[in-house]
Amino acid sequence: MFSLNLGETSAAGFFITGTDTEIGKSFVACCIAQGLVKQGIAVSPRKPVASGCMLQADGSLLSEDALQLQAASQTSEPLARICPYRFEAAISPARAIAQSGQTININALYQACQVAADQFALVEGAGGFLSPLASDGLNADLALKLNYPLILVVGNRLGCLNHALLTIEAIEQRQLKLHAVILNDISPQADLDNFNDLQQLCRYPVIHQRYQTHPSPLVV
Secondary structure (H helix, E strand, O other), X not given: OOEOOHHHOOOOEEEEEEOOOOOOHHHHHHHHHHHHHHOOOOEEEEOOEEOOOEEOOOOOEEOHHHHHHHHHHOOOOOHHHHOOEEOOOOXXXXXXXXXXXXXXXXXXXXXXXXXXXXXXXXXXXXXOOOOEEEOOEEHHHHHHHHOOOEEEEEEEOOOHHHHHHHHHXXXXXXXXXXXXXXXXXXXXXXXXXXXXXXXXXXXXXXXXXXXXXXXXXXXX
16 A cells, blocks of 8 residues: 555645556556545546447447446446546557547547546546557646546556656646656566656656555545
């Protein structure tokens, strides 16, 4: 179990972003959701757009990430509210949107991320911070519009230090608040020395998430 100090921010939500795809953003988001719920905080998760969704028997598409966020947040909000824009192709959301013949802009995703005033918004992007997300913008553009503090998830694998520092630089260039960096072990063989190296290389709190198969609460 590791912790974030929610008391240091008066924000109404977090934007969960990452250095790449398949590095554990949804896993970390679920851990944070569980931790907030444990503190009695009502959480509204949002995964506004998702690709690589599973086709269901009734013809609908299911985002497994959204399903996991729903469970971790213990919310009764329907999956269609948590993740309104879903695509089957396992490609970038922006390309999936284009291939579907639709136009879904950043403003539409921003509107999809709205939550009730008494809820803490936990918004998860798709892919890395500069990955294409909508017809007219990147994850970075949605993060800028929402203006929530960012949680940067770094997959602990070869090259992660470079990826982390490049992403931090992109976040700083947009003058967004980076609340914490989480180095997430994506395999049991992850290089543990990367944690100390990353702590020395960046000026933000760095948290080490050891490899595990099931999310456990973050105390925030």
